[in-house]
Amino acid sequence: MGTKHRIRFVDVITLGVASMVGLVLLAGVVPRMRQNARRSSCEMNLQQVGLALHNYHSAYSMMPMGCGGTSSGSADEPTLGNANRLSPLVGLTPFMEQQRLWEKISNPLRANGEVFPSMGPVPWFDPKVYTPWNERPEVLVCPADPTAKDFPTVASYTINYGDAVMNVGASPLEEMPPYGRTPGALRGMFGYQMVFRFRDVLDGLSNTLLMSEARIGGVRVAKNIPELIERPAVCIDVHEDDQTKYWPEGRGACWADGSLLSVGVQTILPPNSRSATSEKGELEGVMSASSLHGEGAHVLMADGAVRFASSSIDVGDQDSPSVAEGHLDNGKTLPPGGKSPYGVWGAMGTRAARDRFDPSELSEPVRTFTEEELAEFAKFELETWHAAKGTGKIQARQVDLTDKGVLVLMSEQGAIRRLALSKFSSQDAYRAVETHRQRKQEEAKLLVEHLSTQLELLEDKQFETFAREWVAFGDGQQGGHPSGVAMIAGMLRTQRGALITVYDQLLATLKTANPEVLEKLPEALAAGRGPFSWAFVDGHWKLVFDARMNQRGGRQPIQFMRAMEAADDPFGGR
Numbered sequence: 001m002g003t004k005h006r007i008r009f010v011d012v013i014t015l016g017v018a019s020m021v022g023l024v025l026l027a028g029v030v031p032r033m034r035q036n037a038r039r040s041s042c043e044m045n046l047q048q049v050g051l052a053l054h055n056y057h058s059a060y061s062m063m064p065m066g067c068g069g070t071s072s073g074s075a076d077e078p079t080l081g082n083a084n085r086l087s088p089l090v091g092l093t094p095f096m097e098q099q100r101l102w103e104k105i106s107n108p109l110r111a112n113g114e115v116f117p118s119m120g121p122v123p124w125f126d127p128k129v130y131t132p133w134n135e136r137p138e139v140l141v142c143p144a145d146p147t148a149k150d151f152p153t154v155a156s157y158t159i160n161y162g163d164a165v166m167n168v169g170a171s172p173l174e175e176m177p178p179y180g181r182t183p184g185a186l187r188g189m190f191g192y193q194m195v196f197r198f199r200d201v202l203d204g205l206s207n208t209l210l211m212s213e214a215r216i217g218g219v220r221v222a223k224n225i226p227e228l229i230e231r232p233a234v235c236i237d238v239h240e241d242d243q244t245k246y247w248p249e250g251r252g253a254c255w256a257d258g259s260l261l262s263v264g265v266q267t268i269l270p271p272n273s274r275s276a277t278s279e280k281g282e283l284e285g286v287m288s289a290s291s292l293h294g295e296g297a298h299v300l301m302a303d304g305a306v307r308f309a310s311s312s313i314d315v316g317d318q319d320s321p322s323v324a325e326g327h328l329d330n331g332k333t334l335p336p337g338g339k340s341p342y343g344v345w346g347a348m349g350t351r352a353a354r355d356r357f358d359p360s361e362l363s364e365p366v367r368t369f370t371e372e373e374l375a376e377f378a379k380f381e382l383e384t385w386h387a388a389k390g391t392g393k394i395q396a397r398q399v400d401l402t403d404k405g406v407l408v409l410m411s412e413q414g415a416i417r418r419l420a421l422s423k424f425s426s427q428d429a430y431r432a433v434e435t436h437r438q439r440k441q442e443e444a445k446l447l448v449e450h451l452s453t454q455l456e457l458l459e460d461k462q463f464e465t466f467a468r469e470w471v472a473f474g475d476g477q478q479g480g481h482p483s484g485v486a487m488i489a490g491m492l493r494t495q496r497g498a499l500i501t502v503y504d505q506l507l508a509t510l511k512t513a514n515p516e517v518l519e520k521l522p523e524a525l526a527a528g529r530g531p532f533s534w535a536f537v538d539g540h541w542k543l544v545f546d547a548r549m550n551q552r553g554g555r556q557p558i559q560f561m562r563a564m565e566a567a568d569d570p571f572g573g574r
Helices: 002-020 020-060 086-096 097-104 234-238 344-348 373-376 426-459 463-469 482-494 494-512 515-526 556-566
Strands: 109-111 114-116 157-160 208-213 273-277 281-287 295-302 307-312 383-386 394-403 406-411 416-421 471-473 530-539 540-545
Touching: 020 086, 020 157, 020 208, 020 295, 020 307, 086 097, 281 515, 383 426, 394 426, 426 463, 426 494, 426 540, 463 471, 463 482, 482 494
Parallel strands: 471 540
Antiparallel strands: 109 114, 157 208, 208 295, 273 281, 295 307, 383 394, 394 406, 406 416, 530 540
16 A cells, blocks of 8 residues: 555656646746736727727717716716716717616616716716716726726726826816817817817827726826926826825726826826826826736727837927917917927827827837846847938847847947837848847757756766756745755655656757747746746756745646646747
């Protein structure tokens, strides 16, 4: 009986280690696949909202108002109306397969002893009493945002209020400024009690933003901030001040509220930047796009296309004053009608400023680099890069070349910039591709060398040397501590045979794999989350020991094996 149990124990260990190849490849890919799936679902949601907007425009020959509804009502008098605060999303409900919800809103509703008028009370009225405000359509929620359940009335998708700060939002009528609003100063596709049409878009539908993502929770919005109109970048500065006050629920409120704070976004600061409102509260502010999909956010263009705007997108001069009625602020603002001072991002927010941009400026989500990676990039050769058209050129180091044809460069000063490969001369583009290919080959060659060295140590039973020089812990710590060395050496000794088999398999794969697999294998090995994986530490590919392995059940290797067998493409989602 004891022998049987020992055999089974060894079998389990062997199975766990033998499945490591698949586990490493799969476990590194599965999180990415899930992330990609959520990103795709978010994109599809935004496309559906875009289709609803187009159907609305087809039905009524105009876009819904940025803030509309009945002209009376307040939180103290809910039966009188909604104070002109309804968002465009309310009017879209029947076009988003929410006819039942629309019927509730568009007709008088009796609830909790009150009879609410058609189009409901103010959007910030208690949603537990007026229940339609608590019935947020699921299509308005990004599946990657875990805070959606904590803020059940807030939408993930926000409407484009343009690149201006002054008078773009909404406040109670008694707080409205005497000078009102003009279409020329409201640069986006939506405006308070204003209606715009596709024919008003002089910049081209493919160049003009309709909507953008904005995170539901975890966003701090500073309030009562002066000088936002004169210098929107002050929004960034105040978030570093301990004296700054914030709106208690971030952008909060309700998907049905058309205010800037609730469902608005501006193309002033780049995606995932800070947000703030002025001393006039929700009337004026700087509300930034944001997402949980990496460095940037999905955006919906007026032609219905969904793209990804990177946080590194060109934003021009962040210290430039905002566009507004210039005479209203003693000449401190820019006059309406001109091009946006906020670069490509600002141009996307204007509908009629004759602003154009190259769609290649929009890219896929990008990742940030660690300080260690940036230090390595700084060692690369500084090269001259020539523009595809004209005589322009820049000095920069090649960092990476993505699958989407985006070249990642580091300037001489250390700034990271991403540009489409098509922007460069054919000679430079060819050089970039060849450099990328050579680096991947060198990386795979280095991996082979290090795995071979580790295999030799195992074959020679030099477990202490292996543990001391070629092992790191899963928490990022080195395995050089004497107690750690002894523990790892003992484990290596126990699983020596199975590990040798795994190393043989990996080396055979590396020597026979096609270039595409070779490119992705090092990354997959580094992303492994199994009992063992590999990490590139201090210039060496080291075996990673997960100290939590002993806490895992014996069934986990089997689960991974089944997942591996079910995967058609272990490198899928890339």
